[in-house]
Amino acid sequence: MPLGLLALAVGGFGIGLTEFVIMGLLPEIAGEFGVTEAVAGYLISGYALAVAVGAIGLTAAVIRLDRKTVLGSLMILFIAGNLLSALAPTYELLLGGRILAALCHGAFFGIGAVVAADMVAPAKRAGAIATMFAGLTTANVLGVPFGTFLGQQYGWRSTFWAITVIGVVALVGIVLLVPSTRRASGAHGAAAAPGDAARSATAHGDPARPAGAAPSGTPSLRTELAAFRNPQVWWSILVTVLGFGGMFGAFTYIAFTVTEVGSFATTSVPWLLVLFGAGLFVGNYLGGKAADRRLTTSLLVLLGALTVVLAVFALTATSQVMTLVSLFLMGAFGFATVPGLQMRIMGHAQAAPTMASGANIAAFNVGNALGAWIGGLTIAAGLGFTSPLWAGAALTLLAVVALGVATLQERRTAGTPAEAPVPPVPVTAH
Helix, strand or coil: CCHHHHHHHHHHHHHHHHHHCHHHHHHHHHHHHCCCHHHHCHHHHHHHHHHHHHHHHHHHHCCCCCHHHHHHHHHHHHHHHHHHHHHCCCHHHHHHHHHHHHHHHHHHHHHHHHHHHHCCCHHHHHHHHHHHHHHHHHHHHHHHHHHHHHHHHHCHHHHHHHHHHHHHHHHHHHHHHCCCHHHHCCCCCCCCCHHHHHHHHHHCCCCCCCCCCCCCCCCCHHHHHHHHHCHHHHHHHHHHHHHHHHHHHHHHCHHHHHHHHCCCCHHHHHHHHHHHHHHHHHHHHHHHHHHHHCHHHHHHHHHHHHHHHHHHHHHCCCCHHHHHHHHHHHHHHHHHHHHHHHHHHHHHCCCCHHHHHHHHHHHHHHHHHHHHHHHHHHHHCCCCCCHHHHHHHHHHHHHHHHHHHHHHHHHHHHCCCCCCCCCCCCCCCC
């Protein structure tokens, strides 16, 4: 495994910690700055909004730059945001630090996914992306409980100091271990089997390009945006929004579900979240392996399984044993889709994958917001604390339907089997 993947995983760990650890620190932060719980919650919603903006806006701004340089610069932005958060004398500056750190989130994962895929052979690209996202899942399993404990013992600022240090480590790793895209040209981009490249050129409207050849010319915003002319890119975004929205909508209100319906003690919630995080970690690893073998089939199976798990969870939420099983499986099947969803959009935007990859990261966050909003509506309507699980199952089922329709459309327009390997993301000289 290329050591550069570990550097990207460390960066993902720090970013994941920044995103999720705040949930356990809100009471201390609200108390210090004298704001209400709702206002303190803006530290979460403001972060999510900034992630979506940065995923598209920042990615568009740096399209022509060397990806390694961009990743290093994004990590510097991340360090600055968390340093500002650690030092913030007012709530407004803390919110500003959160937004500053969030701006790099989507762009880092979007560009990092392309870089990770370029570091390995074509048959291992989804696994490489899963390795990078392993940092995010590890943050949920280990980082969030530790960060919350650190904040409760030594003050919430100590957590942000720790995250700042993690950012510095990731920056050093990126500088030393991640290859420059200028030097990487041809390393793996031409490693595709000729048949795969030929299918790629035909399916994506580039018959003039020789099989196995990377697109010529310097990447530009116009070139990257042209990838969105492919309907399959938009289908991929829709599947991401619906599939991830279903899982996150259920997860957002999980504390209410396990305590009010499952009769778990409030003090057990952090450990239940660790169990959920363990599912994320396992699912991310296995999902990457499955996507490398059979991308479309794996996504259909995983999204279908997630739909069933959410429905079973809703039916058996009063059973503590079934709640434990369902929490683990919800995390496993939910996050197992991430490498495949990212690979699918990159494959269909193969000539210009960076913007599409960033857009899909934004789609994950749009799904988060959509799922949480719909779940909140069901609770407000008096449907009970299992209703977000039913809403999540409905959204995930829609994702299965959308992927099925997209696959049929792909077969009709391309005239090739949908199970053909996803074309490798070419490495172009920047």
